[in-house]
Amino acid sequence: MAPDRQVARMTTPQQNPLHSSQDPNPTPNPLMDWVLANKVTLAVFLTAVAVIAVMQDQLPKRAEANRRQSWELHGQAIKSLETGISASRIPSILELTREDDRVHPWVVARMVQMAFFQGDRESLQALQPEVDRLVSEGSLSGVRVAKDGQAVDILVFLKDQMNAELSQPEIKFSNPEPTGQKVKLTLAADAENSYEITLGLYPDAAPETCKAFLEAVSEGRLVDQEIEFQGEALLRATGMAKEDQDQESDEDSEEEPNSLPLEVKWGYFHYQGALTTQTLIGAESGGQDPDVFSIQLQDQNYSDGNSTVFGKVVEGMEELESLRALIANREEGSEETAPKISAAEILP
Numbered sequence: 001m002a003p004d005r006q007v008a009r010m011t012t013p014q015q016n017p018l019h020s021s022q023d024p025n026p027t028p029n030p031l032m033d034w035v036l037a038n039k040v041t042l043a044v045f046l047t048a049v050a051v052i053a054v055m056q057d058q059l060p061k062r063a064e065a066n067r068r069q070s071w072e073l074h075g076q077a078i079k080s081l082e083t084g085i086s087a088s089r090i091p092s093i094l095e096l097t098r099e100d101d102r103v104h105p106w107v108v109a110r111m112v113q114m115a116f117f118q119g120d121r122e123s124l125q126a127l128q129p130e131v132d133r134l135v136s137e138g139s140l141s142g143v144r145v146a147k148d149g150q151a152v153d154i155l156v157f158l159k160d161q162m163n164a165e166l167s168q169p170e171i172k173f174s175n176p177e178p179t180g181q182k183v184k185l186t187l188a189a190d191a192e193n194s195y196e197i198t199l200g201l202y203p204d205a206a207p208e209t210c211k212a213f214l215e216a217v218s219e220g221r222l223v224d225q226e227i228e229f230q231g232e233a234l235l236r237a238t239g240m241a242k243e244d245q246d247q248e249s250d251e252d253s254e255e256e257p258n259s260l261p262l263e264v265k266w267g268y269f270h271y272q273g274a275l276t277t278q279t280l281i282g283a284e285s286g287g288q289d290p291d292v293f294s295i296q297l298q299d300q301n302y303s304d305g306n307s308t309v310f311g312k313v314v315e316g317m318e319e320l321e322s323l324r325a326l327i328a329n330r331e332e333g334s335e336e337t338a339p340k341i342s343a344a345e346i347l348p
Contacts, residue, residue, distance in 0.1 A: 070102045077107045083231025085114045086298060087122040094130060105139040105155065112158045119301050121170055124162050131159050175271055175312050178202055180210055182314065183217050186343035187227060187323055190336060195323045197295075197316030198347070199275055206263035206310035209277055212290065213310065214346060216240040222344040229324050233298045236278070237341060241291035259287030260308070268309040270300040275311035295320065 077097050080089075090111065097104040108130055115123035134140070135155050144151040147160075178200025188194045203210045216222055216239060225239035241258070259280045270276060274296040277288040288308055295313060296303075297320065313320070323339065330336055 074103045084233035086232045087126040090126045182347040188342040189339045195319035200314040201311040205265040205268045206308050209310040217344045222341050226338045235295040259283040262286035263308045270303040273313040277308040
């Protein structure tokens, strides 16, 4: 009888419905039934949840990256304006910032401000269509300034100011004709290209500066000195000072550096073609660098009172522009020599 009982025990698990792999009547499971019936919807839902989680993590980072990129673009545009504004440069600056709505209106507003500051009607005319477009689109709406006791949007204010300025007839100012000696400079871009300009001096307005400049010419100190174009606004050169004068101020020294006096006289301004000095850092009472002179390639009235106007170009402004264009078109990193003053003489 023992074998029969053992057979019964061995067959019992197979006969137990709870252990059958092919249970004809499984226990109902509503949750599993719903999952199976809605598996597509559930998959879409879970995917959406995952996407939202990723977006919540990435969007703030992307927004911060965009803000940083806009800030860098703004800095790049403002840096390009450090040497002043001109109508010829405006299209490239507008193209640089136009795609960034956070930066572009502010850069345009800055250029309008600079054009007013420089008295540059040509730049105002170049900016006028862009200001009109920004106003029509409502750019910087809510950023307001006071006008006649009322708050108005800043771009609307600038547009009104531009229209008022450009509706007036243009008045072209210039410095008086020089009464002093004339100096001819030959500027060499390379062995094949040279340009001549003639400068006239203002000894009545700036006697000390004119004297120092004429001494530098007569003693040959200007010859072989390099010249530098600072953007489209300025040509800068050195060589006026004698060797014992040409010293840089020591930050730790209490001694006053050598300098020329600031000679300012009403009626002599930083107009295009003006021959000027440069303020010497560290000098008191507006002392001027004894070694540096500049030629204004554009009106720069904001410099009036800060440096001495001691002459102007009487012949050769077109030559200067040709030289500037030649240098500007050289490829970056070019090994070509820097332009120099190849000859300087006092005319009879």
